[in-house]
Amino acid sequence: MPVTAVTTDPEALTMTLTAEFDAPQERLWEAFTDPRQLERFWGPPGYPATFTAFDPVVGGHAKYHMTSPQGEKFYATWEFLEIDGPRSLSVLDSFADENGAVREEMPTSRMTITFEPTATGSRLESITRFTSAEALQQSIDMGMVEGTEMAFNQVDRVLQGLRDYAAGKGTQTELLDDTHVRITRLIDGPIDLVWRAHQEPELLKQWMLGPDGWRLDVCEVDPSVGGRYRYEWAPVDGAEGERFGFDGETLLSEAPRRAVTTEHMTGTDFPSTLNDLNLDEEDGATLITLLIEYPDKETRDMVLATGMTDGMEASYARLERELVSA
Incomplete structure (x- = not known):
């Protein structure tokens, strides 16, 4: 720093x-x-x-x-x-x-x-x-x-510059304080496409799958302010694991640069997080910055221990490969 x-x-x-x-x-x-x-x-x-x-x-x-x-x-x-x-x-x-x-x-x-x-x-x-x-x-x-x-x-x-700052580094996770985590990933592609890939169900189903062996089985998105979304993942091809999902509400939408949503694990009484997505484009590349606010340090550490960063990197690599480079 x-x-x-x-x-x-x-x-x-x-x-x-x-x-x-x-x-x-x-x-x-x-x-x-x-x-x-x-x-x-x-x-x-x-x-x-x-x-x-x-x-x-x-x-x-x-x-x-x-x-x-x-x-x-x-x-x-x-x-x-x-x-x-x-x-x-x-x-x-x-x-x-x-x-x-x-x-x-x-x-x-x-x-x-x-x-x-x-x-x-x-x-x-x-x-x-x-x-x-x-x-x-x-x-x-x-x-x-x-x-x-x-x-x-x-x-x-x-x-x-964004390329020197983030290119080739994959998904990076920074602990800002006890309740805030910042995740960055450079996508070699235009901001408008990266924005759409976060908003449109037909595009989300192509890349936001997490590790191999899973599919985004349910993808319902109303990206307008006050609108709600629901994602549900399921294992495929004999992969181990149980279905799980997240739901939440859009609090702020400023296309194509910023969207703020809540995120709650469906079917649980876990508190919601606040997910603040920001996109910046420079020289044909788009930096994704996701600021996550957790309710407390314990929840933050529990989520990070699940291998969240690795799962996000698998999805972002798929976004770059399947959508941007197609």
Whole structure:
């Protein structure tokens, strides 16, 4: 992970983050001053950012919002105070309403990000200064420290490019915290087809089979918000195992980039998980990122111990082979 430290200082009223990257200073500067690149890492997992305005000149403004898995939007605005590319930039960072007006009841801070070359790439330091100890504590209580660290730890995939970041690595599973797991898999194919493959029953039945010897016997999908789905797998050709399935509801659908669903094991009283699917395309390849939120650490560990990653890799390899390469 590129982030090396995140600290808060109640006396200086600051939060400081440092990170190291295997990319030159100019490339890091580009990632932080291009809104399309910023959108791919600025929000922490589960809260991706969308920039609707971006005017990087002194006195200019940027406007953006983060969208929760349930579809809630949280708005913010920057006023650019200093710009010294590719060395540093400073902004006044404020919470906003949906029209971009600053919310005076929420803390406003000054964020200064510096970029320095190193022998192996570049170093970033972000210092956020608050107006009072109360404002700093309010931000800490809202999860700013954890959220900022997770967001900055996503910069690597933008700097490297999706193919360098994920090609040839298969399905990767990362433990983000006690209840969140991030799964990534690069598919060498266009985003529209990968999206359809996750939404249309006739396509799902061709690839989402898990290990060899199983078939997706029941596949009922209503991908609209509020719609429900049901999957049921069965062994074939004498394979061992009993039928099992999952059902759930679509909470958010933003074709062809994001879909959020609940997932419950049919016929059990196990609690549901929250599955946040995100797709990013670059140079004809699509990165699948699935953020799974479990109810607790015990459930997370129990599910991972079933060999979930291996089963998903078998399915994703089939997706790439049977649909994308057909």
